[in-house]
Structures are given as structure tokens and as C-alpha cells.
Amino acid sequence: MSRKAKEAFKTGLAMTLAYWIALSAGWEKPMWAGFAVGLVSLGTIGQSFDKASLRMLGTLMAAVVSFALLGCFPQERWLFMLSLSLWVGYCTYRMGGSRYPYFWQVSAFVTAIVSLEAGFNASNAFRVATLRIQETGLGILVYSLVALFVWPVNAGPKMRATARELTETQAQLLRALVDAIRGGHAEPARTLRTSVYQQQTTLCALLDAAETDSIEVHERRTLWRAFRRNIEALTEAMERCGVAIFGQEKLDAEPLMPSLASFEEEITKRLAATVDLLGGQSPGFVPTTVHLPRPPGKSTAVSHFQRAALTAATGELVEIERLTRELYETVATIRDLMEAQPVPRPPQPSGFVYDPERFLAVARVMLMQWMAYLLFIYVNDLPGGVGFVILVTSLGITASNMPQVSMLNLLVPGLVSTTVAGVVYVFVMPRLSSFVGLGGLLFTMTFMICYLFASPKQALGRTLGLILFVTIASISNEQSYDFLTVANTGLMLPLVFGLITVASYVPVYLRADRMVLRLLRRFFASSEHAVVALANLAEEPGTARGRHKRAFHTHELASLPSKIDAWKPSIDVQMLPGNTAQGLQPLVDSVAGLSRAIKTLVERAQAGHPQAIVDALGEEVGAWQLELRQVLESLAEDPTLGRSDVAQQKLVEITARLEARIESALVGGEASPLSAEEEERFYLLLAAYRSVSHALASYVTRAAAIDWTPWHEERFA
Template sequence: MLAPRFPSPRFREAFKTALAVVLAYGIALSMDWEKPMWAAFAVAAISLATVGQSLHKGALRMWGTLVAGVVSLTLVALFPQERWWLMVFLSAFVGLCTYRMGGSKRPYFWNVAGFVSLIICMGSVPATEHAFDLAVLRSLETGLGILCYTLVTVFLWPTGTAAELDAAVHGLAATQHRLYQGYLRLLAGKAEGEDLQPLRLQEVQQLGQFNDALMGARADTHEVWELRQQWARLEADVRDMMAALARWRESFDEVQALDLKALMPEFPSLAEELDARLGQVERILSGKAPERQPKPLDASLNAEAVRALSHFDRAALALFRSQLRRLESLTRSLFETAADIKGFTAVSVRPVEPTRTRAGFVLDADDLVAAARVVAGVWLAYLLWIYVEIPGGVGIVIMTGSLGMALATNPQLPMRLAFKPVALSIAFASILYIFVMPRLSSFTELGWLIFAVTFAIGYLFYKPQQILGRMAGLIIFVTMTGISNAQSYSFLSLANTTLMFVLVFMILALAAYVPVSPQPEKAFVRLLRRFFRSCEYLVSTLDWDPDSDSARRPTRLQRWRRSYHAGQIATLPQTISLWGKSIDPKLLAGTTPEQLQALTADIQALGYRMQETLEARAAVRRMLAGPDVQNEIDTWRAGLKEIFRGLSLDPDAADHADFRALLNAKLERLEAHIETALNQADTVSVPPTEAERAYRLLGAHRGLSEAVIAFAKQTAVIDWPRLREARF
């Protein structure tokens, strides 16, 4: 290596970032490029802890810049003298990029494509003849910044992502193993009062760390790239395992009173085998050879003991078994894939399957709201620039769009949290601009200043959660100082830039109310209502019959709507939880944050129950009983649909006692009709697999009812009027 190893990784990363910024400025100034700050922007944007992550982000930034250049030149060529049409299509493209940031695996690519297109198009107004030169120059400057940081990280204390990837995936496997063991204790009644919520939160965080490390390792580690398909399969398996464990936990309430050992004689050995598999997966991912291979599992039932159960208990047992089978499949897949990756198999154990199948394009309401806010902010800034002489000129449009897109992915972030670091950065850069830079007479002196400032920012904001502060400090420093070959100093320019940032934050604060209020308590209630609207629609789809020619056969539009609402119940619980954590405790009055989070946990459980019901219904092609049973099921669905409709209008309307009385009465009538129908039917002719699927559906119905009742019970402790009252 070029230098001895320093004891502090913080020092190394700050040093590399500072050196790359100085090199980028030096080369850009020697080439006499206009506004070399864009090369420094590129360094600030990709300065991450490992080579792989930096290379990955650098590639995304480069591709985003190139796409933005093509789009911008196309728009300028189409509307050279029509600024309104240019702005219409430019804002539409920026809105599209903002929308794609929410659901894409490469949000940074769309972020760069959006704000660089603003830079090129707005920088070309009104003199559009220089648009091509500007696009080429921005691409060159971005490429220069990426190249400088890449070379520095490759040759100076290179840090690969392979070790980080191994640590992340091993930690995630260990957490999932501990969660499984905790759930087993809970099922056995040995975990009274044990709080597994911290483990679940840790699992979510570790999954994100694993995804980030995997993207970086693909770029800087040849072995990971060669096995990229196996790593993709492992990523899909651990993600599915997270959902499977949570849904398995939700099935405990209905089987808690059952004697599982009598009903499933092999359940203790089955649970022990799953535990051993997860332990072996953890061992393999730590780099050690497995001590044993997966054994075949027997989930057969004691037919005599099962016959003594009520039909709803049989249904609960069928649902529980289906979740166990899912865990069996996933643990075997995890074991085989992990062994293949770590080289503990002679050949690939099985063909690598696609990680996901696409269900078609489905809109996301939250991403649409984010796009609408960014477009509204850009248009407001544009109109102010056209009709009012405001400080900053066209820069206010560019900065509004850039900051708006950066904040779009974190709508829960209060604007005041971003304002404070920006204000401090402006004050610091202003002091340097007024009192220090006029005394410099050569690039050597300027280079030392750039190095010192960049090093200080990188050193102080080293932690991953401080990356926004690091980027804000660097970007404001290079913007306020305006370093160029023809350097000039003007207090008026400094004041205008400062006022521009103030106006930008005012515009973003106004645009945040488009189309709905950004206040956390209002967003919490609004998203809760949307969740129940989706539940209402999905319950209405349970009587669909894709194989029928009757009115119960869904149209293409209906299937698309079902996909949309199914996506909503899968993603909204986590979003609601994030907004709930953002609510100011002072506004909750008698409601504690813990009670609010307990409510969001019930929403998550309700979402899992709804997903289980949809999957169970899709698997059933033959009901066990006749029209009387079907009529009772339809009655239950109609009652549940009315409950969801009421909750979508007013979540405070939930009445625990009324819901329990209503749903229990319907379920009791349903069980009585099933008992009568099955006693009269020729059940021998029913295939066992079809019978189990029907019982699983019945169990899902019961579980969904219990989840609604649990939610209604928790709503009683929430101070809903305080959440809904107007606040400014």
C-alpha cells in the first residue's frame, strides 16, 4: 500500500474524499472548464465507505447524467423558443424520475437523471444554442469526479465490500434464527412477556444493510459477481423468510389451545429440524462447513385426533401446517443456496430460479404524491423566476427540484431538521468566502483550503446515518464559494445565494402540502383510511371465480385493481408505522407512543391475515360444502366489507364488543352449516389436498376476523380527536 495503515477508518475515508475533491478541482481548473463544482458534486455523492459501493453509485450517477443529457437535448431541440412547453415536459420527466425513485432498486439513477435534466435545460434558457455544450460539459465534469474518487479509493487504502457482505448476511441469518427460537418459546407458552419487537426491527435493518453490501460486492468482488445468481436467490430467500416467520407467528393464536403434539406427533422433531437448519445456515454463512444435512420432515396428522376437533380448529390447524411447510421449503432452500455460495457442494445443488415474477405495472399512491410535490415546487419556483426578480435567478428552479427530489424519499423528515444543517453550512461557507479566500493567491493555497474543509466535513459526518449532512456540507461549500479560474468576490452574490436557499426552503414547505398535508398525525389517519379501503375492496374479490363464465369472473381492470390494493396492504403497515413514530408525543395527550406502535402492529397483523386469506382463496377450486355454506361465507364477507367501509371513513368508529359479537355470530352459523353439510356429503370423494385447502381458507377467514377484533380493541386507547384536529 502507499502509506502505513492508519488506526482510524474515519480518518482514511475523510482523507480519500478530500484528496479526490482537490484532484477534481485541479484537473477541471487546468482544463478551464466552466463551473468545476460539478466534479466536486460527483465526489460528494459517491463518497461511501467501500470501493464497491462507490463504484456502484458512481456508475449510477454516470448513467443518470448521460440519460439526462439525452432527454434534455431532445426537449431543447423540440421546444427551442417555447419555454412553457419546455417546462411542461421537463417537469413531467422530473415527476417521472421522482416517482421511479420510490419503487426502483436503483433510486439514485433516477434522482440524478431528474436533477441533471433540470440543470441542463434551465442552464440553457434562454440561450438554447449552448445546450449541447452544457450537456457535454456536465457529463465530463461528472465523469471526472467519479474517475478521481475511483482512482483514489482503488489505490489508497482500498476497502472491499466482501467482508461487509459476509458480516451482514451472517448477522441477518443469526437474527432470523433467534426470531424462530423466540417464536417457538412463544408457541410453547414459555415466552410470557418476552418482547421480540427489537429483533424484528433489527431484522429489517440488517436486510437493508445486506442489500447495500451485496450491490457493492457485485462491483468490487469477482467471486460475488461470478455467483451473482446464487446471491440473488439468497437475497430473495431471506426476504421471504422474514415474511414467512411473521405470518407463522400470526397463526399461533388459533392453535394455542390445541394439543399440537397429539395432533401432529412429529411436530417436536419437525420444529427441532427447522431450528437445526437455521443454525446450520448461520454456521455456513460464517464460513464453516455444515455439520449435518437437512433431514426429511414429516408433517402428517393423527387422523383420529383431528376428527375430534371442530371444523374451525381443523381450519386453524390447516393454516398452521401450511405455514410450517413454507418454512420447511425456505429453510431447505437457504441451506442449499448458502452451501453453494460458500463452496460446500461439489456442484450447484439446484438450478437457480428467478428471484421474482412481475405482476404488471401497478401505481403507488405515495410515490405519486411525492412526484406531485416535486413538480409543484418546480413550477412555483419557475413562476417566481419568470414574474418576480428573485435572488438566485434560474438557480432557484434547479435547487428546488434537486432538494425536493432528495427529500421525496423521506416525507416523514420534518423540514426543520434539514434547515438547521443547511443554515450552519451556509454560515461556515460565508466566513470562508469573505475572510479566507480573498487572501489566497495560488491553487496550492486553494487546494489546501479545499482539502482541509472537505476533510473536516468528512471526518465530522462519518457515520452512515450522517451521509445527508456530509453531502449538504460539501455541496453548499462548493456552491457558495463558486471556485473558478476567473475568481471574483461579491458580497451581493453571497447574499443572493443565501436568500435563494431561504426561498427554496419556503417553496418546499409550501409544496409539501400538495396534494395533502404532510403533518405526521394527518398522514397517519389518512393512510389508515386508505389501508381499510384496500381491505374493503379485497374482501369483495374473495367471491371471484377465474374459471367461471358468470359475473364472478373478474375483468382485466378488476384484476389490476386487486393487484394495486394487494400491494397497498403489503406496504402500508410499514409506512403507517414510520409516520406514527414521527408524531410529536405532545400531540398524543393521553396516548403513549407505545400504544400507537401497538396499533400499527395490529395493522401489520391484519395485513398478513388479509394476504393469507387471498392466497388461500386463490388455491381453492372446490368447496367442501354446498350452497348453504357458500351463502354463509358470502354473508360473512358482506359483514366484514361493511366493517372495513366504516373504518375507512372513521377508524375511531371501531367498536370491539360489537365487532366480536357480529363476527363471532357469523362464524358460529358458518361452522354449524359446515357441520351439517359435511355430515350429509360424500367427503370420501373429496381429494385430501382439496379438503386441506378449503380448511386453510376457513382458517384464514377466522384469522382475519380475529385480527379485525384485535385492531378494534386497540383503537379504544387512541385519542383520535387530537390526531384529527386542525394544527398550523
């Protein structure tokens, strides 16, 4: 039996058992136990347990909030609805930045279920909340036991396999970077970085699950988390190394860095030994320190910009050496081959930073909820009644936090599921006379839905199918049948999805191509702010507004590349180069590269400029900053500007002018001699400026390859 069939079998069995227990106990609404089974069933025990615990805790939180709302506003329906919508909005906001977004999602929609179904009756609210809690707990318990005893799948082995694959990919990325430093092409390194990020995302999810279902991983969870942080830091160091050498691929650094070959050999062996340790082997490897010499001196026949690139790359290679050593030692400690060392505490998250996307999600979900509530009050015989408001709230939370996914894509699967469930409800269920037949029906329908929608990309369709089947079936001990149940559900779905679609036009139009343009404008506006602020980075803003403004633009630079990438699959492929979804990838990569380059520039500028360089080169550096600011300002107004020839020509002119000025200042004796530390700081800063300029020219080149005309056309979509 395939893995897909086994998981569908387990979910069907758990659904049948949950209904049997709930009906045997005489509980009302056993469908809530069915909801719990369908929504917590995932691929591994750990993932299912984690989601189940979050669902249970979210339900408990929702019960408390529901009691508070009904106790404070027993007769004030407008104040009650205002408070409920504010709570749902708060939960939606917390979903965007929490490690446990599902907890906040459950807290929001279960609060709506309990408080709205209670009908402003406190005693009824207590009954509904208690029933919801006990049936949710029943569904979680039943599925947990089934997952434990029927074809159990632990996340630990898969997590270790992913860790091995990720470490192997890191070794390949290192070899690609070293090849680029030697004068090779940088394209292989860019391709491998995409694989690294995908594997890191998978590792994070599996590690959280493995901490739950694996005793060994749980006992060493601090070390495994340190491993994850080391891997992420190693990826970041390799990214910075790639930024440093970007545009200098033709420079043969082998004669200038004689230790490069031994460095590559040692780090490759170190990563290979780490892979062996993760695979359960004992390689007997002992890391040795590799000393990378300082970059070439003034007498070496390289330009100052080339020397700056090598200085920055050398610094990142030294950091890579340290991180790979720590990575090997961490895995060796996990294997009990080395004595445990104190693990540094992870950095704490910063305070509040304004995120427009999270507040946009709050505005949308509150708008949907109020539209549904007003329709419920003022439209007689609204299909679904209070269930309409509840369904809009539940799907609205998902739609607001996943704006890239069109909810209209679920309308057809929803109507098909309603039709199938309606046929079963009208023509099959009335013929059943015992739980033997009903249990077989429950198992068959659940198995079919889970089997047909087994792919992770079909998770929303699978969830909607299970919810609609369980809702329409309305199984209870005193079973009754009414065709209006099916008809109301069929009429309610277009209204729900239509309302959600209308809300996607307010307060901003969520068309994918327009969203990408909007995000690009914000990115370049924040980039311009960072360049303008270079002059006084060493000074802390004197007001709270100034500090929040700096934190906001820093957050924008770091987060917007991933937000742009998230919208990429939703863009019409006919608008992209090559008519493929990957046609926008080079542009997204250039935005991410510019983000990293500006971050590096800001960090190095904060260290300060050597005073001798400020006196000698201040005018040229100021002109460079002004040129960057003007380009970024124009891109903030229109990110579709693509004149690669002009950008490259300006870059060549600035580079040549500054190269000559540096030569006269440092070699000609116009500036006072620099100490070794000041010289290194200067070249690191020079490399950062060069990286920003090259990354900006790369974006302009990528933008010139796209036909932006359809992006600006008005159309209904």
C-alpha cells in the first residue's frame, strides 16, 4: 500500500472511531470531533501532535474569550460584534509573526463559533464551549492513538535525512563559490542557493515535529536548534561571500590566495564528515584550522576594487571556516562523540515593527466579518444563517494571511464536494439502519477525499472537502434529513467566496502583478532611505519616531524580497519572459542580492570611516551616494525602468573616477598612511559600495528583459 493510501486509511479509521464514540456517548454535534480528526491529520506523528496541541490550546483560549465577550455585552449586539471583530483582527495580526500561527487561527474562528452559536445566552455559551472542547479533545485523542499504532511515521529519520541533504548541498555551494572566486561563473552558486533555502524550510518544519515524536531529538533539542542556527548562519555567510565577488567572476584569485585550495579541501572534508555523522557513521575526522592570509598588498597587480572584493570574500571565508567547525562539533556532540559545550542563547526578537501586510490582513478579515454580519442581520432567510458568518470568518482568516491564493479556485471543488455529499446525504444515508453501514460510509468518504487530495498543494481542497461532507451529513443520534441542508450549503458557498473576492479589492487591489509592482516601489523607497541615512548611521535617532522609522525600513529591506517571491507563482505566465513561472526568478534574485548588499553596506558604514579616507575621498564617496540615491529614487517611482546600458556606463564611470582618486590618495601620498585595521575597514566598505552598485545594475538589466506593458494595463481579474 502506498504512503498516500496509508495516510488516507488512518484518517478514515480515526473519523469512524471518533463518530462511534461520540454517538455512543450521546453527545450533540459529533461533527466537531470529525473536524478535529480531519484537520490534525498530517504526514508524521510529530506534525500531527503539534497541530493537535495547538488546536486544543486555541479552543481553550477561544472558550475563555467567548465567555468574556458574552459576559460583557449580553444585550449589546453592536458592541459585541465590534469586540469580536477586534479579537479576530488581533489573532490575524499575531498569525503573521508568530511561531505558532495555527494557535491564533483556531482562537479566532472558534471564538466566532462559540459566541455566535450561543445566541447571546451565557448558559448556552457554556454548553457550546464545553461540547466543543470535549469533542475536539475526542477527535485529537482518537487520531493520536491511530497515528501511534497504525503505520506510525516519526519525523526523526526524515529530519536527519533532510539535514544530510542540506549539508551536502552546502558543500556543493561552497565548491561553486570557490570556483567563482577562482574566476568561474557564479550562476551555479545562485542555482544551489535556491535548493538550500527550500531544504532549510523543510528542516525547520521537521525539526519541530521531531522534537515531539522522537525522545532522542527531544533530549538534544537545544543542540539540534543550534545545528539549525549554524546551518542558517552558514548559508548567510555564503550569501555574503557571493555578494562580495559578484561582478568579479573574471578575476583569477588563485595566485593571490595561495591557501584557497587547502581551505576548500579542509571545509569539504569537514562537511563530508558532518554528513557521515548525521548518517550514523563515525568518520574519525579531526578538524584542522586553515589560516587564510591577508589580501594582496599594494604591490600586487590588482585594482583597488578587486582588492576590496578579495578582502570581503576572505572575511566571509574565515567566517565560513568558523561556522563549519561549530557545525561539525555540534553534530559530534549530538552523537556523544564530543563533550557538550555551552550553547549560546539565540538572539531575541526585536520589538514592534510596523508591517503593512499584517495590518492589511487585519483590515480585510474585519471587513469580511462585518459584511457577513450585516448581511446576516438585514437579509431575511440568508443561506446558512449564522453559519454564513462563521464560514466567512474562518475562510477570511485564511484568505487574509494567504492573499496570493485565490479563494475562487476553491469554489468549484467546494460545489463538487457539496454535490457529492448531497447525493450521499439524500440517497444513501436514509437507507442506513445501523452504525455498521454508517461507519463504512464515513470511512469510504473520508478515505476518498484524503486520497484524492493527498498533495500538500491540495491541503485547502482536502480540508474544505472534509468540512463540507461532515457539515452536510449532520450525523446525530436523532438523525433527520432535509434537502434544504444541501440547498442552503450550495447557495451559501458562492456568497461566501463572492464576499471574500469583493474584499480582495479593498483597501488595495490584490492582483498579483500589481502587488509585485507595489512591493518593488516600497523596496526601493526603503533602499533610498538606507542610502540617505548612511551619513549619520553612527548616531542613534533622537526620537521614538526616528527609531521606529529606521527599524521599519530595515525590516522592509529584509522582508520584501521573500514577499515578492511569494507572489511570483500567482502572476500570469503570459506576462513573464519565456512564458514560464520562472521568468521572474532572475529579477527576484537581483532584488534579494540588492537587499543583502545594502544590509552589508549599512553594517560596515556603522563601523565608521577612517578619518584619512574621509578627508581624501569624502567628495567622491558623497557623489557616489548621490548617484545611488537618484537611481533608487527613480526606481521607487517606477520600478520598471530598465536601461542596463546607462546603468552600466554610470557604474564604469564612477568606478574609474574613484579608482584613480584612491590611487592618488593612498599611493600618491595625499592621505596619511592607514593602519592595517583602518586599511581593512576601508576596503570592506569599498567592497560594500561596489556590491550595491553591481546589484543595482543587475536589477536594471533584469528589468529591461521584461515587457512591463501588460503589468500597467487595467483589466478585471
